[in-house]
Amino acid sequence: MRNFGMKRALLGAAIAALAMNASAAHAASATGTATAKILRQITLTKTSDLQYATIISGATASTVAVSTAGAASCGAGLTCTGTTTAGSYDVQGTNGAVVLVGGDSSVTLNGSLGGTMSSTLTYSSANITLGATGGSFQVGGTLSVGANQAAGDYSGTFNVTANYQ
């Protein structure tokens, strides 16, 4: 809190009010100063990544699935090592608010040594109703691994959004 200008200080106050709003959902606390407007807020934080860990491909095409609960199933002919996790996101906001969640239904991964793979993506829910402690949703997927898929580090990006109506 160095030498903030007045404007910055007021903005800070607005943010402060936002942060408080999460715990004090009954927003009737109009006892503050005339400048403290309490805005409704939403926060989105990533708590874990969707991870397929490491896979050694086989002679035939196969799949690796990670459920939205994080459980992995390694397809026939593949060797899977490491810990798999589902992607997980935490949403905070007004108690009782319904937030639509979702994102891309598939993603293409490019290999560092050439080659591509694709993964379908599934979401634990299309909407969540926030409780007093917020809510969360998970992302799982099914990765298609080709026969003798080229080894390497595969990477891809996909979009996930939390939408207020």
Place this chain on the structure above:
Amino acid sequence: MLRFLKAFGLFTAAALGAAASPALAAGDLLVAPTRVILDGSRGTEVVLNNIGSEPATYRISLEIKRMTAEGGLDEIAEENVTAAERTALDMIAFSPRRVTLPPNQPQVVRVGVRLPEGTPPGEYRAHMLFRAVPDAAPATAEPKPASEGVSIALTPIYGITIPVIVRVGDLGAEASIGAAWVTETQDGPAFNFDLSRTGDRSVYGDIEVTRPGVAEPLLVARGIAVYPEVGARKVSLRVPGELAAKLKGPVRIRYSEDREIGGGTIDEAERVVQ
């Protein structure tokens, strides 16, 4: 005056500290408010805050989403938008469009409307998307030898959207509650009901489900909209199993306007939940 500022400073520090939850990643974000309605004459401000532990660059953009009969929002590619949706994209002005924020640094995004002369009355809507631009993939320590198989790195680009609604002219709408039922979905039980809408604008409000004679509501769901592109939608809310069982039978469902604008009843109905 000095004391006033100091008090704010302390308040801010405390609150920002409180906002930090344990698991933080680059790109985590806060947006407030969660819905913007403009009448064309005055603009507003939306606050974006970096609540992650690392500096992050955020991109702010507008996109068109259409409500589905199932109550979801479909993203519409820019080349497929209708003339009215194009008008909405063009009339909403905002700044900045890209900002890099250190942790716990809020940024005000100014939102305004430029109404072209002769814009037909109606409700125009776009969804403002705030999302972190991912860092270039960090140069991993050493590339894996080919014999180690296939390793996968999926980077989510995650963000928040809020509706920005511009109303031109004197608009009205009504909604009515249809049948209500409980279903078993693959992710658990859900409470469902139909919500239909007439008029030339969206309806928005809170749902409260009560059992006649019991004061405490069984279920409260806030922020349910029916947008003008649909005449009716299904509202499907996941509920715990015990609540699903309790919801069956006679209930009163009330759809009321946002508490911020008085909370008046939009529609109220007695239903027997199947």
